[in-house]
Amino acid sequence: MYAKSVTPFTPGNRRYSTPEVVLTASISALVDALFRTKTSVKGTFFVTLAFSSVVFAEPCPTPKGLSPEFGINRVIDGDTVVFDDGSRVRLTGFNSFELNDSGWKGRSAREAKRKVTKWLSRKKVRLAPWPAAVDRYGRLLGNLWLDDKYLGELLVSEGLALVVSVPPQNKLVSCLSSIEWAARKARKGFWSLGQLPERIQAMDKNGFRFGVGSVTKIIDSKSFILDSRLRVLLPKADPNVHIGVRFEVRGWVSRSPQWVQNDAPWTLKLKDMTNRVRVF
Structure with missing residues (x-):
């Protein structure tokens, strides 16, 4: 489940994307924090943020340290x-x-x-x-x-x-995640093609991927398999991964080692927990 974006970002407009219900990479840290509290019920997480006055999206901050000018x-x-x-x-x-x-x-x-x-x-x-x-x-x-x-x-x-x-x-x-959400909602660029996120079931090559799939096997607290196709390695344990839960994941995919190829021919080692988002 994704939210509506109120004000899309444009190069000339730095006020953008005031979501009412959001579950994107930009708030994955919030999701993880809530998972660790008593708001998690029997391992199932539901979140609704319906405060229209709460602004999650902010412009990217002005840099504190800048290089000399380059051409x-x-x-x-x-x-x-x-x-x-x-x-x-x-x-x-x-x-x-x-x-x-x-x-x-x-x-x-x-x-x-x-x-x-x-x-x-x-x-x-x-x-x-x-x-x-x-x-x-x-x-x-x-x-x-x-x-x-x-x-x-x-x-x-x-x-x-x-x-x-x-x-x-x-x-x-x-901040870039907020901008991405606005572009996704407005169907800018490749978002207009209906090709993203890719179905993990159809994954057939390595490289950078942004895909969506359901958990079909849990290997341990830090790894699971999506759609019997993609082994996902997490940077830390996530006890809230369950069979059937859907995730969007992004990062660089490579061939799985021989011992796991029968279960999942491809592997994605996530660099950060924000690169995986639960989809409702």
Whole structure:
């Protein structure tokens, strides 16, 4: 069950998405907290937040630490750019599809690259946070600040990128999740195609996936199987997973090890609990 969004986000409007009933990644932390209290009844969780005056969505906060200004040498794709000093930057908090994807995913990836190229053309940008962390590929990690908003806000609001939390580079996940919900409700970009979330039963390749399915097997307190197809590994125990419960999950899928392939040919190791949301 999802909520109605009152005010959709647009690049020129930083007041958006006042949900009445919400169960999205942006409040998964709230869900987890409530699960640990006595509001959980026999392991079944029902939540209704019907206070129209309560605003869960807030604009992404102004960064506290910014890099010096950089020019853009090259846009590799929707979530990776190269600065004019040669530094590669992997933008965090979201993921765009790959340029070599087929069908609608490939078209979405190309449109994301086109939009980013347009938005960054002849502009100076700053990276936040700063100093930036570096990943195992030597890329700087962060998000581009464009005077009054993050590049990630623009991409997610246009339905050209999906939010994903990869701690500790996840400071924008809450606000980006609100923007994603507004884009989803307004059927922006790939949300207009009716292809997302994908059915886990139809999952047939690795890479980044956003899918929905039901729990068909519980392995232990930190792992379960969706639709006899996808093994989900949690970063911490969740006693509220039960057979038949439906989840939306997102992250990078890989082939399961041989010993578990008969039960689930694919595995998704969640980086953060907010990357799985219960669906009613």
